[in-house]
Amino acid sequence: MFRPGDDGYEEETAGFQTGFAQRPAVVFAASSADDVRAAVAYAAAEGLPVGVQATGHGLPGSTEGGVLITTKRMDRVTVDAGARTVRVRAGVRWGQVVAAAEPYGLAPLNGSAPGVGAVSYTLGGGLGILAREFGYAADHARSLEVVTADGRLRQVPPGSDLFWGLLGGGANLGVVTELEIGLVPVARLYGGSLAFDGREVDPAAVLRAYERWTRTVPDGLTSSYAAVPYPDIPAMPPHLRGRYVISVRVAHTGSDGDQLVAPLREIGPVLSDSLREMPYAESHTIHSDPDFPHAYYGDSAVLSELDVEAAGELLSLTGPDAPSMYVVQINHLGGALAKEQPNAVPHREGRFLVRVLGAVDDSARARLHKALATVEPWTTGRALNFAFGAGERTQGLYDPDTHKRLAGLKSAYDPANLFRGNYGIGGRQVTA
Structure with missing residues (x-):
């Protein structure tokens, strides 16, 4: 203590x-x-x-x-190669699971950053790099071990109400101490990114071409669009200093990756092209997320459609002329993500997810929400795993039916609202 x-x-x-x-x-x-x-x-x-x-x-x-x-000390990982499952304790990070599964030609449904906690990621849904092919990480959970508000350690099997609510309900119903989840038989994949200079190629034009392209790809291909204005400071790598980098990231387990991405290579001259076949252990290089602690505020919008004109306005508000730095990512949804599953992960009807990160000060937050307001007519909700520091805003995290069922479970398993240091079901958080 x-x-x-x-x-x-x-x-x-x-x-x-x-x-x-x-x-x-x-x-x-x-x-x-x-x-x-x-x-x-x-x-x-x-x-x-x-x-x-x-x-x-x-x-x-x-x-x-x-x-x-x-829970960082609770870091045991146990792979059952025959059953294609892995048991992870509460403090395990995805990089550990990738490394443990690799010798068996298996892979977890992890996200883009190997340093993220596997359990918390899965409880929030888990939108991974192969999500359109395999669905959310939560869809592959086999069992959970959880401590509820009464101090009991419960084994939670599929089919129970608590199993349904923990997967998608975040940290509202207890402390998950161990998770068993399925692995997929993926040893290699085709992936990487195409990067464009946003000052030489119109970012909105790249987005328009990307949106058209997503309508042609198979469900087995997962991709995203990103816009990042890098500051002109000595700490940045020389090839990124002062650049507005627009990139399209791709992950695909099929053998036709080069053919599928050919239209993207016709958009314009590229800053870099890292698309290649790779071992799954290198999949974190597709996004190359920062691995050092830093400050950020963020929120998201699940969209029924991607109106490229409205999204172009969002890019203008968050681009290099903004008073502070913002990072925009637009994920292509659908495919296996749209299939209903016995868990509380909501908004499966969405076609795209818009994510915006910015600074934590009030003016930066206001501009971020102004940017997301440009796509409000097509917004069906928000994603729990991509609400960063927005604990005062719980509306939109769940559809009404899911929220009602989760609220019933909250009343049954945590009537005193002990677990409220999170995005609460009833909107009650402990925030300074």
């Missing part, structure tokens, strides 16, 4: 997200499910709210007081 002022407190509460301070009254550095049970029992007895942190990527905001359970 750590309390404010103790040696190790600052290191224990620090995570990937540096823009929001975590100042719990007590930190339980859990190494086992029994430790988690003890932490939950303590919080319940003291009437304190509970938060959970594995890597600290998706914080809903700053916190003051309460109990924080850190």
